[in-house]
Amino acid sequence: MNKFSIVTRIGIALSAMVALTILTLLASYWLSEKADHDALAINVAGSLRYQAYQYSWHVMHSPEQAPAVAQALQDSWNHSVFNRFEHEQSELTALYQNTQADWLAFQQRVEQGVIPANNLMVEIQPQIDQINTFVSAIQQDAEQRIRSIRSIQVLSLFTSIGLAFVIFYWLRTRVRYPLEVLTQAARRIGQGDFTARVKHPMKDELGVLASTLNKMNEAIGFMYGNLEKRVDEQTRAIQQSNVRLQFLYxxxxxxxxxxxxxxxxxxxxxxxxxxxxxxxxxxxxxxxxxxxxxxxxxxxxxxxxxxxxxxxxxxxxxxxxxxxxxxxxxxxxxxxxxxxxxxxxxxxxxxxxxxxxxxxxxxxxxxxxxAVALSLKQEEEQVRRLALIQERTVIARELHDSLAQALSYLKIQVTRLNKAIEKDNREVIEDVAEELKEGLNAAYRQLRELLTTFRLKVDGAGLLHALQTTIRQFSEQSDIAFRLDYQLESTPLVPHEEIHLLQIIREACQNAIHHSQGSDVVVQLSQDAENGIHLSIEDNGVGIPENAEKLNHYGLAIMQERSRHLGGTIRIERRKQGGTGVYFEFTPQYILERQSEPYPA
Structure with missing residues (x-):
């Protein structure tokens, strides 16, 4: 592992703290273990003074019990608490050995009678003082151990505090401050500032991280700059494409x-x-x-x-x-x-x-x-030409079927009139004059109807509005009550279907006004279950004559012609309940187109 590693330094700091703690505990344990028997040693040493006085008293007053007391005294000198003096060399050990040797010499002298009984108290006093010295030495040794434990603990405390301050300062200068710098740089990068740089002189993990962050920041800044440039280019390209698409649209x-x-x-x-x-x-x-x-x-x-x-x-x-x-x-x-x-x-x-x-x-x-626009314009102009030709054909057919026949009839009457004038036949002249009058009136009426028909159109409001306008005009022109029952709101009709339906209805209503002598006309448009269109115009008048098709002023031929244009069938007949009924049926173009489409395989 790198010697500059933060982990290594933290490990060393923790190891120093643990080692200091362990050394302090071991030293304290060792001193406390040695001081564990100091109190007993002091007690046993203090009991030697009592046993020395007791031995002197028994020697002076009860010699027969003196040996037992001397043996108890000897046992106290050989107590296990004093065994440590056999394995260590110290002033206290020398004092113990000298004190014990002097007592044994004193006891031997007493047993030999060298020291008389009346002088025994005076001779024992130096031995008692020496024992007191030994007890005081044991007490001082115990106190010294306690002071050593305290000193070790105080030294360990200050050493730990000093080591903690060193570690705290190292963490603050080598870890916390670099991490704050790295955090600030990361925040600036997160806010889009890729100019942030981190300076860390150490070759530890934070140094590696700072160096990597600087390199990454440079790379991201470079990529971001290129990305902004590309985004601007793409934005301009999209704007240009939008302009082009909008122009094409x-x-x-x-x-x-x-x-x-x-x-x-x-x-x-x-x-x-x-x-x-x-x-x-x-x-x-x-x-x-x-x-x-x-x-x-x-x-x-x-x-x-x-x-x-x-x-x-x-x-x-x-x-x-x-x-x-x-x-x-x-x-x-x-x-x-x-x-x-x-x-x-x-x-x-x-x-x-x-x-x-x-x-x-x-x-x-x-x-x-x-090219499409010019082609459509050319096709539109061609359609207009065809429509104009078709309209002229329709006008010519209408003139031929109505006014031309009336004029031919009048021409025949004029021929009759010339012959009658040559023969001076007053009866024929009056009859022809009446026929000419009626024929001219009929021709004039047909001319007006043709003019109305030629001006007739279906505007953007649709067939229903045109029918309502037509019904209102007929109601104002006559005393007949016209009613419209329109049920084709959901049926799409092409323009020529609407025109032919409207003209058939106008022709039938004109016939009802001029010939029915009725008071009520009902116009109904509906669609059956098979999508066929049904038109009926019914009045309550006198009914159509049996030879009505021979009278051109009824316009029946015109209605027949228009029904053929729509591919339908028209019936004009007397109603059983009175009046005339015009019934027309045809299949609309959108149904024919649907039926002509091939079925999918």
């Missing part, structure tokens, strides 16, 4: 909402300049058979015509691709759909530069959308 919406005109093309070219970041861009539109643009659009603020003095046919007929001309790189994007060329979008840049792939894709997408 606006262009597509403009094309869907209406056919683009000159101002729309100018707006598209201006938007394309901003979205594609190509300044020199141009839109040229040509006709199918032309070789020169009929419309040339440039962005606002563009310089003079770059194509001045250049043969336009070479450019518009060259197709898509890239060419270099007059120091410029020219990109051509054809506006083409279904093998029909509508024009070209031209983008120019210096020869030293190139238009990137995404710019080419954007310009080509706009060219494709313009």
């Amino acid at each position: 606006d262009t597509a919406r403009m094309i869907i909402e209406h056919s683009p005109g000159y101002h729309d093309f100018t707006e598209i070219v201006n938007g394309l300049k901003v979205a594609s970041e190509v300044d020199d861009i141009e839109l040229c539109l040509i006709t199918e058979a032309g070789n020169k643009p009929y419309l040339q659009v440039q962005p606002v603020g563009a310089p003079e015509d770059p194509c001045e003095g250049v043969d336009c046919s070479q450019c518009v007929n060259a197709g898509g691709g890239v060419s270099v001309q007059d120091g410029q790189r020219i990109y051509r994007f054809t506006i083409e759909r279904e093998d029909h060329n509508y024009g070209v979008v031209v983008a120019r840049c210096p020869v030293s530069e190139q238009i990137s792939d995404w710019q080419q894709q954007l310009i080509q997408s706009v060219a494709d959308q313009l």
Whole structure:
């Protein structure tokens, strides 16, 4: 392990604390163990004085018991508490041995009678003093041991305190302060400040951690800087993509909402300049058979015509691709759909530069959308032409089926009138005059009805609103009460179905006003379980004549013609309860389209 390791230093500090504690305990235990028998030694040594006086008394007054007392005294001198003096060399041991030897010599002299009994108390006094000295020495030795234990404990206490202060100072300067610095650096890094650095001179774990943190901070700062740069680049790219997508969306919406005109093309070219970041861009539109643009659009603020003095046919007929001309790189994007060329979008840049792939894709997408718009505009114009032709055909058929027949009838009556005039036949002349009057009235009425029919339309409010308007007009024009029962709110009808239904209803209601002589007309539109449309117009009048189909002013032929256009069947018949009923049935177009779709395998 590294000698500078924090773990090693903490281990050494803890080991020193444990070692100091163990040494203090061992020393205290050793001194206390030696002092454990000091009290007994003092007691036994003190009993020697009593036994010495007792021995002297028995020698003087009861000699027969003196040997027993002398033996007890000898046993006290040989007590086990004094065994330690046999194995150690000290002043106390020498004092013990001298005191014991002097007593044994004194006792031998007494037993030999060298010391008379009357002088025994005087001779024993030095022995008693020597024993007292020995007892005091034992007591002092015990006190010395106690003082040593106290000194060891006090020394251990101050040593522990000093060692604790050293360890605390080391932890504060070598651990706590570096950890605070590391923590502050970590917080700054967490707040996004990657400039924080940690200085730690030691080669321990905190030094390694500080060095690693500095390296990591540098790496993260570098990566974060690159990441911010990449995020900014991606943000700009996304913003540019959003501008391009918004431009394409606006262009597509403009094309869907209406056919683009000159101002729309100018707006598209201006938007394309901003979205594609190509300044020199141009839109040229040509006709199918032309070789020169009929419309040339440039962005606002563009310089003079770059194509001045250049043969336009070479450019518009060259197709898509890239060419270099007059120091410029020219990109051509054809506006083409279904093998029909509508024009070209031209983008120019210096020869030293190139238009990137995404710019080419954007310009080509706009060219494709313009091709779709021009194609839809052409198809719309064609549809309008066809609608105009169809409407003229309808007008011609209406005139032929109504007013032309009435005029033919009047022409026949005029021929009769000429012949009657030649023959001067007053009866025939009056009859023909009446027929001419009625025919002219009928022709005038049919003309008005035709004009009303030609002006008839179904606007954005739908068939129901047109029917309500028609019913209200008929109610105001006559005394008949018209009622409408409309049950096709959930049925989608195409425009020509609505027009034919409305005209059939108007024709039948006109017939009811002029010929039914009734007071009530009910118009009902419904759909059966098989999705067929049912129309019924019923009145409570006199009923239709049996030969009504021969009378052209009833408009029956017109209703038959309109029913055939819708692929349905129409019946006009007398009602059993009185009046006339017009009944029409057909299958709507959305049902026919559904039935014509092939079933999935």
